[in-house]
Amino acid sequence: MMTEDLVRNRKALHAFHIVDTWEAGVALLGTEVKSLRGGHGQLQDAYVDATGGELWLKQAHISPYEFGTYANHDPLRPRKLLLNRAEIDKIMAKATRKGYTVIPLAIYLTPRGRIKVRIALAEGKTLGDKREALKEREQKREMDRVRKGDHS
DSSP states (O other), X not given: OOOEEEEEOTXXXXXXXXXXXXXXXXXXXXXXXXXXXXXXEEOTTOEXXXXXXXXXXXXXXXXXXXXXXXXXXXXXXXXXXXXXXXXXXXXXXXXXXXXXXEEEEEEEEOTTSOEXXXXXXXXXXXXXXXXXXXXXXXXXXXXXXXXXXXXX
16 A cells, blocks of 8 residues: 655654554645645644544644635644544553653555544653664664775
């Protein structure tokens, strides 16, 4: 199943340990869909909040549609995530533990043309964890360089 990422949260993997992921539908307006298909969205400060037994995507910035009229959308409005009750209960139970949060990783287009959000249960990394990950990545890059025979 091929999916096309419309928007990705690039900093999420740097700032968090990903524990579990889910796929959720999202209730969008027409101008939001058109704007996302054009690649005009941002998930840097976005998070998922549980309110009234529902999950909401908050602080996700979807730019107003360039050719929209007076009916254009608010870029930072909360958007309802569409999941079944069992999944919502499971996510909310896990997210209430200390140190865990639910964040969006990507907004993508399915082969059937539906827009979905990949959300994750995440635990924040400490500064030492971030440095360790950076060091490991540099070592792996160096090993790949040596393996290829590029000694620059």
